[in-house]
Amino acid sequence: MIRIDGSYLEGGGSIARIALALSAITQKSFTIADIRKNRPQPGLKNQHLFCIRALEQLCNAKAEGSFLGSQELKFVPGKLKAKNLEIDIETAGSIPLFLQSILLPLMFADKPSKITIKGGTSGKWAAPIEYFDNVFLPQIRKYAKIELKTLKRGYFPKGQGLVEIKISPIYKLNDFNFFDEFLMEIRKNATKIMLEEQGRLIQIKGISHASMDIEKAQVAERQAKAAQTTLTSRYSCPIAIQTSYSSTASTGSGITLWAIFSKDANEIDERNPIRIGADALGERGKSSDEVGYEAAKKLIGEIESKAPVDSHLADQLLPFLALFGGKIRASRLTSHSKTNIYTIEKFLGKCLEIDEKSGTISANF
Numbered sequence: 001m002i003r004i005d006g007s008y009l010e011g012g013g014s015i016a017r018i019a020l021a022l023s024a025i026t027q028k029s030f031t032i033a034d035i036r037k038n039r040p041q042p043g044l045k046n047q048h049l050f051c052i053r054a055l056e057q058l059c060n061a062k063a064e065g066s067f068l069g070s071q072e073l074k075f076v077p078g079k080l081k082a083k084n085l086e087i088d089i090e091t092a093g094s095i096p097l098f099l100q101s102i103l104l105p106l107m108f109a110d111k112p113s114k115i116t117i118k119g120g121t122s123g124k125w126a127a128p129i130e131y132f133d134n135v136f137l138p139q140i141r142k143y144a145k146i147e148l149k150t151l152k153r154g155y156f157p158k159g160q161g162l163v164e165i166k167i168s169p170i171y172k173l174n175d176f177n178f179f180d181e182f183l184m185e186i187r188k189n190a191t192k193i194m195l196e197e198q199g200r201l202i203q204i205k206g207i208s209h210a211s212m213d214i215e216k217a218q219v220a221e222r223q224a225k226a227a228q229t230t231l232t233s234r235y236s237c238p239i240a241i242q243t244s245y246s247s248t249a250s251t252g253s254g255i256t257l258w259a260i261f262s263k264d265a266n267e268i269d270e271r272n273p274i275r276i277g278a279d280a281l282g283e284r285g286k287s288s289d290e291v292g293y294e295a296a297k298k299l300i301g302e303i304e305s306k307a308p309v310d311s312h313l314a315d316q317l318l319p320f321l322a323l324f325g326g327k328i329r330a331s332r333l334t335s336h337s338k339t340n341i342y343t344i345e346k347f348l349g350k351c352l353e354i355d356e357k358s359g360t361i362s363a364n365f
Contacts, residue, residue, distance in 0.1 A: 092159030155252025226292030253282030
């Protein structure tokens with residue numbers, strides 16, 4: 001039984017999410033205490049509860065302490081089997097954060113699966129679905145076939161966004177007698193994550209979105225224009241920012257930008273794509289121009305760091321780096337990264353090494 005300190009460093013919800021994902025694939029049970037102890041509202045939130053419930057179905061698991069606000073959880077996984085699921089988080093709880101627990105196990109399950117999730121697609125303290133789709137997923141599609149569709153956006157407080165994701169495994173746990181055999185195979189033969197140099201900036205893309213009820217105010221267009229103007233004044237590469245409106249349960253807006261790089265002339269490496277992203281969220285009292293400018297300034301900061309991995313992407317890539325191997329250099333190493341490494345190594349042993357001076361994280365097996 002692995003014992004995890006839920007208050008380690010920042011003590012965020014990612015400790016529980018990553019523990020659940022790795023428990024499902026390693027078949028190792030765990031207990032976690034002081035969950036989200038350092039947060040204003042400690043304990044499990046709705047998104048965590050639905051992660052647990054989904055994994056109870058996917059790997060016939062037994063969970064104790066899985067209720068709203070619980071600060072202790074015991075999780076005992078069974079054998080992983082893919083299923084099609086429909087999940088309603090019932091709040092604006094982040095769909096991308098929910099997927100941190102579910103995606104990894106389903107990538108290595110026995111057959112393809114389709115998951116439909118209702119919840120939040122944009123929100124504070126979580127990457128928006130556009131970032132998840134255009135910055136994170138391109139990095140891991142070499143390990144499974146993944147198709148994502150955003151059918152409806154969901155803003156705070158009601159959420160009710162709708163996302164469909166289809167996952168077809170390439171590497172299946174069922175093909176091996178033990179997890180260690182599976183781990184040895186993928187570490188030997190699968191493509192490693194190698195992101196050490198930023199390369200040449202090829203293009204910048206983005207999506208500026210808003211709810212239909214504020215379309216007359218041209219919120220999405222104004223966000224996009226502010227971002228485009230800010231970026232054009234600095235870079236000469238092609239910049240294309242789409243605008244989109246949708247019928248939503250709550251009023252809201254946001255913009256996600258991503259920069260695409262190449263090591264060799266204009267040829268993009270599809271196996272190890274170099275993409276970094278940034279986003280900003282609309283809020284009451286915050287002008288649309290401010291939202292677009294904020295996202296552009298964040299992206300400029302990431303580009304000027306000369307690193308091929310932004311700080312948020314580094315956090316999300318760590319479980320895959322620990323499983324498949326490789327080396328990444330991030331614009332900034334956050335306490336989030338260190339917390340995630342702490343959790344990962346509880347299940348996989350000492351396997352990741354940080355060089356704080358260079359911002360590099362490498363697999364050391």
